[in-house]
Amino acid sequence: MRAYSLIAPAKINLYLEILGDRPDGYHELVMVMQSIALADQVTVHLNGTDRIQVACEHPEVPLDHTNLAYRAAMLMAECYPEAYQQYGGVDIRIEKHIPVGAGLAGGSTDAAAVLVGLDLIWGLGATEGELQELGARLGSDIPFCVSGGTAIATGRGEALSPLPDLDGLSVVLGKYRSLSVSTPWVYKTYRQQFEQTYIREGDRLQHRRQELQSGAMVTAISQGDRPTIGHLLHNNLEKVVLPAYPAVAALKAAMQACNPLGCMMSGSGPTVFALTETPEQAEQIQVTVREAFPDPDLQLWVTSLSRSGIQMTQL
């Protein structure tokens, strides 16, 4: 095949706790990651040249080496030089539906789709684990985006253990179109403000990690206990983003006032989401929040949780 089309889902974080610092400058985390149905579409075409080119009509998506999808293709070319020589370069087309700079891993999932797409188009037969290992070199969320579903992530977010699928829940997402938050800024500010809470001793770090891996959120997911999952939603990074962006805090408060199962900021933000039992409840929250905030800059989506990571579709 000369072309593949892939669905690249966004993620939300049902849980994000910062445990401490890492020698590599990143943070030691425990997260519960969840794929959602809101997705980009990524197509990969052999172009008969030695060039790797990215096309995307979204004005905020760069087309050069700063684009993670481009870097994913370059990394594949570097790691599989014979296949690159044999088949040549690719055109990567990204149809963007996931908001940019939103805390939904939009760039990471496009990169994950390129890893999967090049594996297919170059006939490499790499394992999911091998693709995840390559993805981890480019960004902490990429390994999760490859496999998707529901998973607990440790380390800097790249060490994954799958959790049972969470079926049937709906999600409302809200983000101000013109507001993007820099992930490095959020983590840097968190460090400045909360460094004194970081766990420094290896034993205590391991203890806390294990506590969370077998803790109440994981149990609630295993039992499909939706109210408890909603109640236990957590994200340390809210402590930095909500005070800095009152509009995001107000959006969260408005969603919360609609009594969803739970409501939280995703990742480093600024997207906030509410979980509901039914699509109708999610749509009702969308209507209520829209009435409260008629600002056209506010984007709202209703979607559902998804069991999948990168999926191939027919071209």
Ligand code: C5P
């Ligand atoms: O891995 P990724 O490129 O997505 O991370 C973006 C930034 O977020 C990093 O440069 C770092 O500042 C911060 N980060 C962190 N600890 C993590 C993940 C990300 O400090 N575990």
